Amino acid sequence: MKFKFFFVKEMKKFPFFFLLLAFTLLLGTMGLVGISIVTGQVQEKLKNNANELLTSDIAVSARRELFPAEQEALSRIFALYPHQRYKIIDIYSMITHIREKATRLVEIRATEEQFPFYGKLTLRSDKFENENLYVSKDLADLWQVKENDDLQIGELVMKVKGVVEDDSSMGLRGFSLAPRIYLPLSKLLQTGLIKPGATGSFAHHFKLKDYTQEKIQNIKSSIYREIKDSAVKITLPEDSSEQTGRVINTLTNFMALSALIGLILSLVGVFYLYQSHLLARLKDLCLLNLHGLTKREIVIGIIAQFSFIFFVVMLIELALIIPLYKILAPLLSNNLGIELNGEVHILSALTEIPFLFGLSLFILVPLLLGLMRTPMGLQLKASKLSMGRFRFWDFLPFIISLWLFSCYLSHSFRTGNLFFGSLLLVFLLSTLVVRGGQLLLRKMISGKGLLLPTIENGIALRGLTRSGHKLTLSFLSLAMGATLISLILQLDRMILKEFALDPKKPSLFIFDIQEEQMEPLTQHAKEIGAPLAYVTPMIRARLEKVNDKKYVKKKRSYDFRSKEEDEDQRFRNNSLNITYRNFLTDSEKIISGHPFPPGGASDDRLPFISLEKRWSERMDLSIGDKLTFDIQGVEFEGVVHNIREVKWTTFYPNFFVTVEPSMIEAAPKTFLAVLPSGPKDTKLMFQRSSVEKFPNISFIDVEELVGKLSGLFIKARQAIEVISWLSLAVGLVILYGLSHDQVYRRYYDLALMKSLGFSATRLRLNLLYEFGALFLSAMSLGLFLGWLMAQVVGKEVFKLSLSVDWGRILYPAGLLTVLCLVTILASSWRAVRARPRELLSDS
């Protein structure tokens, strides 16, 4: 009965407090629940995306037909798992466009029924059906192939049924030397092109009926056991997406981090709200205790109230989010570059809720324990009520659960630890600063009067040094809030810089340009209105010695199990393409060592060499190493002068080794160049005419790939901006609330000072000095620590490089200063209206 009274009546009596509490919780958790739904979908989409690139759950392929024994082994392994399968053969071939009487190289993708399991082929008109011949839009445009045109493919002549506008399995898996056509597999076999000696990719694709990661791993292990030939490769979807994966991982990590930050900020708000509320209610709680309600029952009542509010908030959120998401999904899809369906899986939203509840409850533990420690009976006798103090270890449940939640949200112990650890460090540093600051101020005011030089300032200084735990807590909350805001903004800027687009996007890579063709080609391109960019010489060389010792390959096996091993193998074969130049491209940056001196190589020293970072790490080379190359029969020695980092977002070819000019120019070389993005007609005209004039030159069309990636980068950037602004908004609201509360607590002091003769102006100045100093110092510290944290988190989690973006430090500083002033003025407006009358006995 008493319990019910307490629980229900309390809530009826203080609707404003509970509304505010609900609002704070809503603000903090909405971001998290929303983001977890989006992240869940994004990750599923990423998996699907990856699946779309592969078109299946798992592919087993080789550069030849699988032997009967191998096929038998596959059938045996897959018999254990209900599945569907098809075969894809990819080969290059010379086909003839009968109408135009022209022959050219194409890539033939021959597929079976059910292709693709994932993803789709979008045609210009009509739907993709597996029994017909289709051409890619590149081929259609370049070669003017139309529907119903006849193409001779091997011994077969087929009519073109349609043009493929978009193939979801293409684009992100690397470059193709030739445009694609799509054939049914049965037709390919009729062309006579597949005979012994044919080279191409022969892949068997499988889709499991009930997919689980475990099943796939089991299948993979079984295949490795049964098929020992390293020529047979197993490809999983995660092997097929590269830059997309990285972009999307960055995005989801960022989203998770900002959601966590929003949550922490709102929990700080919750703590404050409850602290104020409980303090205001303390007298009544003491009275209730006096009338028989035990402290335990009071605490349980408070927990019950809070839980009720929490679950109501969750219900509102889910009720709001589901329809909101349906409306926003297209907008989000647009912004994130990922097709999100408007369906919300309740489950993905629900998984977060227990964690959120736990965390929110744990932030109240110190207050509840304080309440338990309050000698309630005695309080009624006291002139001023106060709650029992909380101890540091009261916060342990919250701290531990925050740590665990950070790890859970970031799906990585490392990231979670990093984030949590740095936050803890920020907290400790802030505590040191505030305590140190107070000590300093205390020394300043010791033995002096109140006029320092004005009375408002004197009182303010005392307020700053003598408010005890309250001030420390306020400072810490404000500093942490500012840290988190600063962190988000800095990270946001760092990530955006990372995703900065190459202004000169390439649309064609041109290579195999002979030296004597460079001039005429450049001229030709200019005449067409398509000037070339990134003209780079390319010289073949082999690394022979390092520091006069023969360079030995570390490991030799033809077991190309993974892309990395594949790359490693290529690296370990010490032949590579090198270039010479004295400048850095837009996507390069020297991370150690010095730039090449102007003027090129000189006779008094060994020529300088620049190495790309990743390659130098793989080859175990560092600055100062003397490298000996065999450049087509001639030995060349140089010394490593600097290490370069190349942006992973760049679309331009990356040279692992560059040499300073005036050394190797004489060596035989070819050139590569790039045709920047421009009008499509110009590109086609250039390609067609160049093929005629310079038949040995090869072109790779990267427009689609680059377009897709750029689009992805742009959208990721937009998403990140939106999220960081949202977090900033949440942060500002919370900080405003905290600040307002701080100022407002001085209500009675202000009333008293007014009664003693302080004018409204003096009171405002007093508030301005005291809280201005408190807020500004807390926020400045927070801004700095946030920047520091961004460098650590940015480097370790997002693999970004250190940066100082003064804009991103100054504008939140400006924003927070304005917030301070607004808060102080707004709160003081009310506070200086305090009626001294209220100080009297009957008030």
Next chain:
Amino acid sequence: MKLFIIFLLLISTSVMGQTILFLGDSLTEGYQLSKEEAFPALIEKELKKEHKKIKVINGGVSGATSASGMKRMDWYLKAKPDFLVLALGANDGLRGMKVTETEKNLSSVIEKAQQRGITVILTGMKMPTNMGEPYRTQFENIFPKIAKKYSIKLIPFILEGVGGKPEFNLPDGIHPNPKGHEIMAKTILKVLEPEL
């Protein structure tokens, strides 16, 4: 400039013996293998048993087409080779280049070599079946045609006994492995050795 000087110094060491230049692509370079495992080095090793003063220059560049032949020829002429084993053309075919172009480029190289009194041996190539007819035939015919025109020895197919056989190739199915290179070396030696 410096490179030239080094080159000239190297030349001086080979004045007394015979120099064989292998001008080719990834097959000659020994794609993904060490220099010692590629057939030019294997040939050198074999020849040195009988002919002490043999020097082999591996002028293989992965990805090279016949168009690069002339310029690279200029480079290697400084080394004053006595023999040229011309093994270009495969990449032309794989990229679907016009056979007339390949023919033209190879011819230019041979003419230049012959002008300098270099003995040329041409290696023939074949395209995989997936490239389709008539291209395959047209491509394959380049080599005997040129060999006849310039009266030079022809190794009909550099990948004889290697091409299409998984046990002699790397997993990519196109480039020979060390065993494959051994066979290639033998194939070439059969024609080359008698010429020395």
Next chain:
Amino acid sequence: MMKVTNLRKSYGQGEAKVEVLKGINLEIIKGETLALIGKSGSGKSTLLSLLAGLDKADTGEIFVQGQKISSMSERELTHFRAHHMGIVFQQFHLVSTLTALENVLLPLELLKREGALETARNLLESVGLSHRSHHLPSELSGGESQRVAIARAVAIKPSILFADEPSGNLDEDTGDRVMELLFKMVADTGTTLVLVTHDQDLAKKCSRIIHLEHGSLL
């Protein structure tokens, strides 16, 4: 020194409107100690707040030392209070972030009085709290806090001192001692005292007693 004419004050609106003071007329002579006595809800605190310029009357006039404080703006009132009035509250009301000494110093430094620190020290000594001058209000007992409040109230040598149930929150012994101190300080300085109390015995210690009942003087 203080003249009050037809003072009226109501609180609330409409049906909930309550007339707390129903036309008070009063004169206070300089140097006298006036006890304002009445039951709870009689309006005595309201009257005190009006006299001390902490609130404004609906109608009526208040003159203090010839100045009409009832028509002063808030700013003027605050200024006037700072120079001429002292207040001691029932709940002590010390500025929580200032020490005992600093609380006493406050009104002195506000008026930029010469020798403020010395004066404050002496005052604290006179209330027997020199040894507690560097303690914060949270560290003082009720009696100590009230003594500091008294010292603060008399620091500027106000013409008039208002005390609103000053011993209300204290136990009997402490209360007695505090009141004794108050009366002594007032006597020493010749300050006019208006004391609000419900305690008849305490009221008898004043030079004049006036009764307030239901908003009117008896």
